[in-house]
Amino acid sequence: xxxxxxxxxxxxxxxxxxxxxxxxxxxxxxxxxxxxxxxxxxxxxxxxxxxxxxxxxxxxxxxxxxxxxxxxxxxxxxxxxxxxxxxxxxxxxxxxxxxxxxxxxxxxxxxxxxxxxxxxxxxxxxxxxxxxxxxxxxxxxxxxxxxxxxxxxxxxxxxxxxxxxxxxxxxx
Numbered sequence: 001x002x003x004x005x006x007x008x009x010x011x012x013x014x015x016x017x018x019x020x021x022x023x024x025x026x027x028x029x030x031x032x033x034x035x036x037x038x039x040x041x042x043x044x045x046x047x048x049x050x051x052x053x054x055x056x057x058x059x060x061x062x063x064x065x066x067x068x069x070x071x072x073x074x075x076x077x078x079x080x081x082x083x084x085x086x087x088x089x090x091x092x093x094x095x096x097x098x099x100x101x102x103x104x105x106x107x108x109x110x111x112x113x114x115x116x117x118x119x120x121x122x123x124x125x126x127x128x129x130x131x132x133x134x135x136x137x138x139x140x141x142x143x144x145x146x147x148x149x150x151x152x153x154x155x156x157x158x159x160x161x162x163x164x165x166x167x168x169x170x171x172x
Contacts, residue, residue: 013053014038022066022073030087032073034063039075039085052090057083057110061159064139069149076140078159080115080167082152115140115154118167125162136160138167 012018017036024030030051031042037059041052056063061078072093073085084093093111115138120126130136139159145152155168 008044010042012040014040017062019062020064020066022068024068026068026070030068032066032068034066034075036062039063039066039073041087054085054090057081057092057112061137061139064156064159065142067143067145069145074143074152076143076154076156078137078139080137080140080156082113082115082140082143082154084111113152113154113171115156115167115169118157118165120158120163120165123164125164130160130163136163138165 012033012035014035014037018033020034022032022034024032029043029045031044033040033042034056037056039054039056043051056075056077058077058079058081063075064078065076067074067076071086071088073087075083075085077083085091086093094109095111117135118138120135122131136158139156140154141156143152143154150172152171153168154171155166157166158164
């Protein structure tokens with residue numbers, strides 16, 4: 001049987017809730033790590049040095065999913081938003097940058113998609129702790145582009161511990 005061996009390790013500058021990792025398939029040397037408040041880029045060609053770190057636009061709920069697509073990194077958050085970061089320009093896509101995401105919920109002028117309410121089980125945990133409060137948003141735990149690159153599949157569920165539910169959608 002083959003035994004894996006650790007070949008390197010890296011202490012992350014933003015270590016709270018490092019919950020997702022993505023490798024750029026076009027440039028297999030670039031990694032993105034999502035945490036509670038940031039996305040950190042690591043280049044393995046530079047002895048795993050941190051090359052850039054960006055603050056999440058939904059920093060209170062954290063980064064929950066990442067996906068490279070050409071020169072863009074899409075960032076799914078615990079608040080149910082999907083943002084688009086241009087790696088070459090080192091900035092989030094703005095609504096004015098030719099983005100087709102002209103939605104009224106786009107925050108701070110940035111292009112984004114917002115998850116709609118999904119299914120939520122209203123059991124005793126929900127009734128005891130969340131009844132009477134606004135329904136919690138669905139965290140975006142995974143997302144991917146279609147093979148023809150014309151659609152995005154997004155899935156997730158409630159972020160608060162103890163709640164049971166789900167959300168799934170295909171965006172054109």
